[in-house]
Amino acid sequence: MDIKLSQCFIAVDDHDKALAFYRDVLGLEVRNDVAFEGMRWVTVGPPTQPGVEIVLEPPLADPNASAADKEVMAELLAKGLLRGVIFTTDDCDATFERIRAAGADVLQEPIDQPYGVRDCAFRDPAGNMLRFNQPRER
Numbered sequence: 001m002d003i004k005l006s007q008c009f010i011a012v013d014d015h016d017k018a019l020a021f022y023r024d025v026l027g028l029e030v031r032n033d034v035a036f037e038g039m040r041w042v043t044v045g046p047p048t049q050p051g052v053e054i055v056l057e058p059p060l061a062d063p064n065a066s067a068a069d070k071e072v073m074a075e076l077l078a079k080g081l082l083r084g085v086i087f088t089t090d091d092c093d094a095t096f097e098r099i100r101a102a103g104a105d106v107l108q109e110p111i112d113q114p115y116g117v118r119d120c121a122f123r124d125p126a127g128n129m130l131r132f133n134q135p136r137e138r
Contacts, residue, residue, distance in 0.1 A: 004051060005052055006051065006052065006053065007043070007052075007053045007054070007055050008052075008053075008054055008055070008083075008085065009054075009055045009057055009061075009083065010054055010055070010056055010057070010083050010085060010124070010126075010128055011057060011058065011059040011060075011073070011077050011082045011083060011126060011128065012056045012057065012058070012059075012124075012125070012126040012128075013058070013059065013074065013077060013078075013126050014125065014126070015033075015040050015042050015056060017125040017126070018042070018056045018124065018125060018126060019033075019042065019044070019056070020125075021102075021104070021124050021125050022044045022054070022056065022124070023044060024102075025098075025099060025102040025104065026087075026099070027046075027047075028044040028045055028046055028047075028054070029044065029045060029046075029047050030042070030043070030044055031043040031044060031045050031053050032053075037063055038063060039057070039058060039061060039063075041055070041057075042055070042056040042057075043055050043056070044056065054085065058070075059073035059074050059076070059077040059082065060073040060074075077126055077127055077128075078127055079127065080123055080127040080128065080129055082127075082128060083128055084128055084129040084130065084131065085128070085130050085131075086130075086131040086132075086133055087130065087131070087132050087133070088132075088133050088134070088135070089132045089133065089134050090134065091134065092110045092118045092119060092120055092132055092133070092134035093110050093118075095120070095132050095134075096109065096110050096120040096132065099122055099132075100122075104122040104123070104124070105122060105123040106120075106121075106122055107121035107122055107123060107129060108120055108121040112136065116135060116136055117133040117134060117135055117136060118133070118134045118136055119131050119132060119133045119134065120132050
């Protein structure tokens with residue numbers, strides 16, 4: 001049995017700001033940007049991984065959710081308490097400098113972790129934590 005990751009979801013409160021970050025800063029390509037059931041369906045992905053997409057969706061993408069639930073999810077997103085994504089990079093320090101220079105919110109400068117990676121972390125425009133890992137040579 002061969003199981004592969006196809007899509008993962010990141011909550012965003014502004015698709016245009018999210019696109020400016022994921023497309024223009026991180027270099028992901030836009031795979032889909034359409035209206036769907038009263039929402040905007042946007043997917044992005046790394047050019048080198050055509051089978052993997054990140055879906056940029058509202059904090060609560062259930063059209064049947066109550067206004068109170070939508071408000072709670074928006075508050076959690078604003079606090080950075082929803083999803084996060086870990087990317088792999090071949091040069092953590094260069095990736096850090098490029099993203100920092102674009103004005104992203106730095107959570108952690110590059111450091112060597114005891115579990116075998118050098119990594120750094122940022123928040124995207126919606127508050128989600130994104131980590132960038134570079135496996136260390138053994």
